[in-house]
Amino acid sequence: MARLFDNPMVLVILLVVLLLLFGAPKLPGIARSLGQSMRIFKSEVTELKGVDPE
Secondary structure (H helix, E strand, O other), X not given: OOOOOOOHHHHXXXXXXXXXXXXXXXXXXXXXXXXXXXXXXHHHHHHHHHOOOO
């Protein structure tokens, strides 16, 4: 099974599509929001791993 991001051209096309869909001014806000969501998700997963089931 081929991996989606093995070819760098796929990433370029994906970035162009995102730019066309959302426009350049909105992309930094979307990226910031995505980064915050990933940090929250990571902290929750870390917290759950640290809790011992009884």
